[in-house]
Amino acid sequence: MKIKFWGVRGSIATPGSNTVKYGGNTTCIEIRTDANDLIILDAGTGIHALAQDLLKEMPVKAHIFITHTHWDHIQGLPFFIPIFIPNNHITIYGGIDPVTNETINRALSVQLQYSFFPIREAQLNARIEYVTVTPGVPVKVGSATITPIVLSHPVLNFGYRIDCDGQSVFFTGDYEPQLNIYDPQDDEFAEFQSFVDAKWDEVVLAIKDVDALIVDSSYTTQEYASKQGWGHGTYDSGIKLATAANAKKLFFTHHEPTRSDAHLDEIYQDLLRNNAEVGCELLLAQEGVDISL
Amino acid sequence: MPNSKNETLIVLVEKMPAFPKSVQQVMELTSDLNASAKDIVRVIECDPIMTVKILKAINSSFYGLPQKITSVQRAVVHIGINTIKNIALGVAAMGMLNADNKADFNTSKFLLHSLTTAAISKMLAERIGLSAMVSGDCFVAGLLHDFGKVVFAEFMPDEFKLALEKSKEQQLPLHQTELEFIGLNHSQAGKMLAEKWELSELLIDAIAHHHNPGLNQNILRDCVFAANQISKYMQFGDGGNPLIEEFPEAIISRFGLPFPAICEALGDLEPVKSEAQSFINL
Numbered sequence: 001m002k003i004k005f006w007g008v009r010g011s012i013a014t015p016g017s018n019t020v021k022y023g024g025n026t027t028c029i030e031i032r033t034d035a036n037d038l039i040i041l042d043a044g045t046g047i048h049a050l051a052q053d054l055l056k057e058m059p060v061k062a063h064i065f066i067t068h069t070h071w072d073h074i075q076g077l078p079f080f081i082p083i084f085i086p087n088n089h090i091t092i093y094g095g096i097d098p099v100t101n102e103t104i105n106r107a108l109s110v111q112l113q114y115s116f117f118p119i120r121e122a123q124l125n126a127r128i129e130y131v132t133v134t135p136g137v138p139v140k141v142g143s144a145t146i147t148p149i150v151l152s153h154p155v156l157n158f159g160y161r162i163d164c165d166g167q168s169v170f171f172t173g174d175y176e177p178q179l180n181i182y183d184p185q186d187d188e189f190a191e192f193q194s195f196v197d198a199k200w201d202e203v204v205l206a207i208k209d210v211d212a213l214i215v216d217s218s219y220t221t222q223e224y225a226s227k228q229g230w231g232h233g234t235y236d237s238g239i240k241l242a243t244a245a246n247a248k249k250l251f252f253t254h255h256e257p258t259r260s261d262a263h264l265d266e267i268y269q270d271l272l273r274n275n276a277e278v279g280c281e282l283l284l285a286q287e288g289v290d291i292s293l
Numbered sequence: 294m295p296n297s298k299n300e301t302l303i304v305l306v307e308k309m310p311a312f313p314k315s316v317q318q319v320m321e322l323t324s325d326l327n328a329s330a331k332d333i334v335r336v337i338e339c340d341p342i343m344t345v346k347i348l349k350a351i352n353s354s355f356y357g358l359p360q361k362i363t364s365v366q367r368a369v370v371h372i373g374i375n376t377i378k379n380i381a382l383g384v385a386a387m388g389m390l391n392a393d394n395k396a397d398f399n400t401s402k403f404l405l406h407s408l409t410t411a412a413i414s415k416m417l418a419e420r421i422g423l424s425a426m427v428s429g430d431c432f433v434a435g436l437l438h439d440f441g442k443v444v445f446a447e448f449m450p451d452e453f454k455l456a457l458e459k460s461k462e463q464q465l466p467l468h469q470t471e472l473e474f475i476g477l478n479h480s481q482a483g484k485m486l487a488e489k490w491e492l493s494e495l496l497i498d499a500i501a502h503h504h505n506p507g508l509n510q511n512i513l514r515d516c517v518f519a520a521n522q523i524s525k526y527m528q529f530g531d532g533g534n535p536l537i538e539e540f541p542e543a544i545i546s547r548f549g550l551p552f553p554a555i556c557e558a559l560g561d562l563e564p565v566k567s568e569a570q571s572f573i574n575l
Contacts, residue, residue, distance in 0.1 A: 098350040098372060099379040134357040150356065154375035178370050181330035188331070188366065191425035195370040229330070229374070 001144075001167045001293050002032040003212065007046020008285040010174075010218050010232070010254035011072050018260035023287025025049065026072035027254065029214065034165040037142030040064045041160060041171050043107075046287065047076035059087040060126075063141045065133075065148075066094040066104055067173025068157035074107040078117050088126035093133050095148070095156050105130040133158070149206040151175040152199075153231040161206055167293045169212040170247070174254060176216075176231045177203075177241070200244075207245035211293045214285065215241060217252040220267065235271055242280045249293075253285035302482070303489050305448050312404055313389040314575055315340035319381045330374040337381050338365050339572040341407055341436050341443070346384050347377060348433075349490035361493035363430040390443070395450030398457060398533060401573050403443060405530025408569035409562075411435030414513075414520035416559055417548060423512065434499040434513040435520050439532050440486065441479030441500075442467075449475055457533050467534035468504055480504060507543050515547050523556050529566045 007013075007025035014024040026044030033039070038054075040047065043064055054060050060082040067073060082088040094104025108128075112121045133139055135158065138147045144164035151159040153174045161170045178196050182189040207213055218232035233241075235252055242250040252271075255264060268284050275282060310316065318336045322328040337343040344365055351368040352361050362368050369377050390400055414435030418428035445453035456470040463470075468478035477485075484501035499514035506518040518538075524530070525537050540552040550558055 096353075096355045098353070098356070098376055099383060132355070134355055136357040136359070150372060152370075152373045154373060156372065156376060178373075181334065181369065181374065186331070191429060192366055192370070194426070195367050199370050231373075231375075 001034065001162075001164055001169065001211075002030075003169060003214075003291040003293065004030040005046070005251075005253070005285045005287050005289065006030060006050040007042070007044040007076075008253045008255055008287055009044075009072075009257060010216070011257050013045045013072075014257045018262075021261040021286065022255060022264055022284060025287060026075060027067075028076060029171060031144075031162060031169065033141075033143050035142050037144060038062045039141055039144060039146065039162060042067055042073045042173070043075070043077040043080060044072050045076045045079075048079045048081075049287075051079065051081040054082055058082075058085060059089070060085075061089045062091070064090065064092045065146060065158075065160050066092065066107055067160065067171065068153060068155050069094070069097065069104075069107050070153075070155055070174065073173070074111070077108045078111050078119070083124045083126045083128060084119070086125045089129075090126050091129045091131055093131045093139065093146075095134075095150075095158055096132055097156050103130060103132050147206070149203065151203065152178045157231075159203070159206065161210065168210040169214065169293070170207045170210045170245075171214040172216050172233070172241075174216045174231055175233055176229070177233060177237050179228060204241070204244045207241065207247060210245065210247050212249040212251060212291075213238075213242050213245065213247035213280075214251040214253055216254040218254050218256045223256075235267065239271075239275055239278055239282070243278060247280050249281045249283060251283050251285045255285070299485055302444065302448060303486065306444055306486060308387060309342060309444070309447060310388040310390050311340050311342040311384050312400065312573070313392070314573055315343055316385045316389045317575065319343070319378075319385040323378055323382045323385075330369065333374065333378055333381065334365055334369060336572075337377070338432075339408060339436075339569075341404075341440055342390070343381055343384050344433065344436060345440065345486075345490065345492075347380055348492055350380050352491045352493070354491065361491070361496075363433050363493050363496055364426075365433075366429070390447070394446045396446040396454040396457060398442070398446035398450075398453065399531060400443060400446065402531035403439070403446075403533070404573050405566070405569055406524055406532040407436050407439055407530075408572060409524045409527070409529035409565050410438060410517065410520045410532075412520075412565045412569060413523050413559070413562070414516040416565075417516045417519055417555075418512070420559070421548060427512065430493075430495070431513055431516040431520075434496055434517045437483065437487070437496070438500055438503045438517045438521065439479055439483070441482030442533060444482055444486070445471070445475060445479060460533065461535055464535055466504070466536050466538075467532075504538065507541050512547075515544060519544055519548060519552075519555065522552060523559070523562070526553055526556060527562055527566070529562075529569070 007028035025046035027042040028046030029041040031039040148158040215238035217238040415432040418431040452474040456474045459470040460467040471478040487497040
């Protein structure tokens with residue numbers, strides 16, 4: 001299995017001289033099975049550069065798994081050039097939003113409206129299919145099995161585990177491990193904590209023994225103090241998750257948009273220094289680097 | 294009642310608004326970026342319509358839960374407070390349940406009956422040493438046990454009015470007169486809706502059989518049965534049924550006391566009423 005990050009930034013694309021090293025595009029991850037089947041995790045602005053790369057291998061058969069429908073994870077969909085070219089076959093996977101009851105096709109159709117985009121959905125030339133996925137129910141793509149799990153975020157968000165050719169990777173999408181909403185003196189605290197612990201165990205089990213865990217680590221622990229409930233994890237919560245799940249490599253992604261390359265380097269050095277005993281390899285997600293597991 | 298009528302009822306209930314105080318509070322809390330999650334959960338937990346809509350969403354087969362979720366708190370852990378908040382906001386946007394309906398069924402008194410039954414059901418569960426989780430489920434079962442009545446008041450007011458009147462005048466159980474005038478009673482209507490919404494088996498059973506306590510082993514239903522009688526005995530609100538049902542042997546042995554000795558054993562229940570009242574009065 002091969003992995004390549006095309007977008008590693010959270011919230012909004014951040015081009016400029018401060019983000020040259022790690023990249024300024026929003027989330028998009030390319031995964032290739034040994035048989036070269038193409039799985040794409042999320043369609044942030046990074047998918048545009050991936051699309052340019054794919055023009056060399058038309059016709060394209062792509063399986064795009066959307067973790068959630070926040071803008072930074074779907075904004076690149078209308079710019080995924082293969083959707084305009086005949087004979088390409090694009091399948092877009094996602095969940096049903098419990099608030100709107102809408103399926104994942106809305107992520108594209110809502111953008112392809114007269115006021116927002118010059119091309120209508122009916123004018124797309126590729127064959128486009130939408131698949132609703134259910135947590136815990138695996139989906140097959142070639143030799144790969146993709147299994148979604150619901151992870152806490154302000155909108156329905158799936159983490160995806162991909163098992164293929166004897167290797168495995170898990171991507172959290174955007175994820176803030178659930179906190180107890182009660183105070184320790186509240187009657188409800190202990191019961192709620194037992195639900196939180198049960199969910200944590202379920203998440204750890206879903207990630208168990210992966211070769212690579214790609215985790216939302218938007219904040220430092222210090223920054224997180226004022227950002228609880230915003231739906232994102234920290235470097236430390238990522239390490240805690242990777243350790244509990246026995247992941248071999250841990251990629252930190254969803255870099256906070258104001259974070260410069262220099263600051264990321266500094267954070268990374270601190271992480272290495274403070275976690276020398278940790279059992280997995282710590283890495284910052286970086287656009288354009290080929291990763292073989 | 295023919296199935297097509299049941300189908301119509303299911304569609305109507307989808308658009309059914311929640312109780313005024315919770316609608317108002319959800320509107321307020323969802324407009325405040327700093328509102329605490331536990332305050333929002335508390336409001337939802339005290340409104341049968343909000344609760345049922347959250348449970349319906351979370352238990353949908355699209356979320357593939359290995360076990361059904363019976364409490365709003367667990368729904369929060371599973372899908373996140375913001376999604377729960379937005380479902381509640383969607384319910385609030387449907388308006389408020391009208392206090393005046395053609396059935397002359399007082400929805401505030403109904404809510405007080407439901408809420409006190411819920412709270413007493415939880416107290417009974419705790420008293421016999423059930424876990425916090427099961428006790429919480431007993432609260433939900435108490436809150437939802439009479440759900441069918443408010444559906445009747447809203448969508449079949451003429452028939453329900455006749456059932457209420459006959460029950461009161463002739464001191465007959467309301468579920469009996471409902472059968473006569475509507476063709477199904479509130480337990481059966483509640484069961485049909487709960488099944489449609491894929492709620493947990495135990496919850497469906499507690500709603501379906503809260504007037505038949507000896508039928509099978511279901512601790513939720515037993516707690517609701519007992520709490521229902523206690524709430525009526527204490528005259529907390531009014532669910533429209535004038536009759537207090539006797540405790541069968543199985544219920545006496547379950548709680549270790551006959552009726553009404555069990556009420557005294559629970560201590561002063563007035564705070565249960567006043568707390569419930571605070572979730573009702575605008």
